[in-house]
Amino acid sequence: MTPQLDQLFSFLRFPSISTDSRHAGDVRACAVWLLAKLEAMGLSADLHETARHPVVVARNVHAPGRRTVLVYGHYDVQPVDPLNLWTSDPFQPEIRDGRIWARGATDNKGQMFAHVLGVEQTLREHGELPVNLIFLFEGEEEIGSPNLAGFLIDQREILRCDVVAVSDTGMVAPGVPTLGYGLRGIICCEATLRGPKGDLHSGLFGGAVANPATAVARLVASLHTPDGRIAIDGFYDFVRPLEKWEREMWEKIPGVSDVDYLQVTGSPALFGEPGYATAERVWARPTAEVNGIGGGYQGEGSKTVLPAEAFVKLSFRLVPDQDPQDIMRLVTRHLETHCPPGVTIEVHSGHDGKPYLTDPNSPFGIAAQAALRAAFHAEPVLIREGGSVPIVQTFREILGADTLLLGLALADAQIHAPNENFPVENFEAGIRLNQELLRHLAIA
């Protein structure tokens, strides 16, 4: 075991589960440990209190005329239940089959700590960094970063930077360095449909009144055409078409073919909006998904009830240039006007995030590609991400800086699930990546 792995293991042993207030002390202990590590490397580091879990910020001595690079990551982790599905203790990291197994191994401790160790290595080799560096590590990413935007606004001056680097996204395949230049946005909402004042006997009343569970199904069915397009009026109006060069480039990317998607998902078949390849649908086309639907009897066997109400939880992934608030208005109007007769509807909107797109061939993008090439000894691929990282849009809006998404996560990393893991080689490549990245950004 290398000293670098040994330190990562110490970091991974903190059960820094941000959503669980019983672990608040562990989250703080993890932040304090990280602070000490950064200070020991010679950086100037501070722990900033928030309403819940602290933010750790560190910096080298900034010199005028150099690029300022902000590296963002998070030291908090997801819960670990169901614990019985883990092969080894989520907070006692182990190496098996060349992978590190622990909660947070990929998301995000392993990836962010590679950046920390990359900086340490450069300082050891050269005594200084080629750029003005800011490390920004938060402890609330897994609960939606409720205090980070406020922190960015408060600390806007000391966090001012030219570019942001984040390693919290995916690689398309093992050994294939991946630069993300786009993210989907998101809106979430829930609709509740109500009919009778209480559950009714489906024999004594079936036929008299509308069934809210039937109504919610009809409402959900109205969201798509049978072939998989979204049927909400105006939904596609501001969707920016895919560029020809993107489609040609993506065709050649390994790891995202139909065979790959079939294998990873285990679905009986692929399905989605006609006219687009699978990766195109995930990375650059909007979706409407049912995240949860429910109503009536949920137990074993049958109960002949006509339920009083039913609900559906929806989320929509958005792409440039869809605006979350505009789309939320269209969705709400659609749900209200398509609600079947005989029931009432109440729509609640939830959290949202804007889509993100940057130019992968900007000077910083070119530098990131060079760093990936050098770290992995392979040609990088340029992708968009299907997921949403709202903070990236916040960096652009508050700090005025674009973000390079240098993902090190594999498709089978089991993030947010039992048996999370991170290949040792990705951890080591991540350390090299940070060194190459700072070197290339310095001259971009």
Added chain:
Amino acid sequence: MTPQLDQLFSFLRFPSISTDSRHAGDVRACAVWLLAKLEAMGLSADLHETARHPVVVARNVHAPGRRTVLVYGHYDVQPVDPLNLWTSDPFQPEIRDGRIWARGATDNKGQMFAHVLGVEQTLREHGELPVNLIFLFEGEEEIGSPNLAGFLIDQREILRCDVVAVSDTGMVAPGVPTLGYGLRGIICCEATLRGPKGDLHSGLFGGAVANPATAVARLVASLHTPDGRIAIDGFYDFVRPLEKWEREMWEKIPGVSDVDYLQVTGSPALFGEPGYATAERVWARPTAEVNGIGGGYQGEGSKTVLPAEAFVKLSFRLVPDQDPQDIMRLVTRHLETHCPPGVTIEVHSGHDGKPYLTDPNSPFGIAAQAALRAAFHAEPVLIREGGSVPIVQTFREILGADTLLLGLALADAQIHAPNENFPVENFEAGIRLNQELLRHLAIA
């Protein structure tokens, strides 16, 4: 308190909850008490063991040449939870506002015990009954009468009868005697739709594969036309049209107007198959109801998951001359052929029961009407029931006898719910009804 009410209260105090094995002793104790009561009245009574809860059978001395009348009822009751919603203890009956409040007050102890006390009264007044009587009281009705059909087959000879009387259905309104001459049948089934091998992140995979929760909604939506007809091929082929005299008769029945249905259900509007009045839809038209639907995240707030599977629990109320097995085949074929692409479907069929229809103006029907008229001092109405009482069809098939449905339950009796109740006047009318019924059937 009359001696008759006092005895009913003793009967109601047994927590004879048939579905709960912890109450098996209470169910038996209730049967033993009932047996003793019937023997004390001078009837010959037996307790018959079944695989679970006993059947109690009692008879007078049968004489050749007299009508044989079987009165069926059940002494088991539904569970009582949520207990905190009861105003008084469900097994400590009380009289408030002219009603008896207790679990089983209406369903079915109150109604069946009125028949017992009617027989006692006639024996007291006349020393004998005008008919050959068989009392058949089971303890498993609330769990679907799993052992009753077998018992009927085994005891077919001793249970042979000309007609069956059951008081386990509803009155259209207080004080309006009601003869039921039809029941809907039922089939139940559950469909499970499966997509990915596990829940997926809706950002990383949304757009790649079909969402089983969306698919189940589309499948449910395919069951009806937008205006409320059932869209399953062949579903209405064997539906017997309503007779003109039925529609004219039902128009005049109190308690089943649209205003009544709106008030009782509390729904924002009535809804159902076009072309039929509300009571017609409930009593004489088939339905397709979602009893339960579920898939994905069920908790508070949002979770951006693309669920691995979703389910729907369906039941269909059937009318003459729909055959449950035929309809189950049509439903299964519809579900399988309308299942959206990208998911697999598995359909499990559950319990079923045939619809029932008899002539309310047969000699026995006329006798029942006369008895209702005499007991309530009011003109009886003739209805069908929206619910299903499968045992009625079983009586016809095994014993060869039609059933008179002499319901005493009010719409607000709260059967199967907290605060079940039964008007004292219905209990007393039930006692008179039994006396009048046996007298009129004897000469029908």
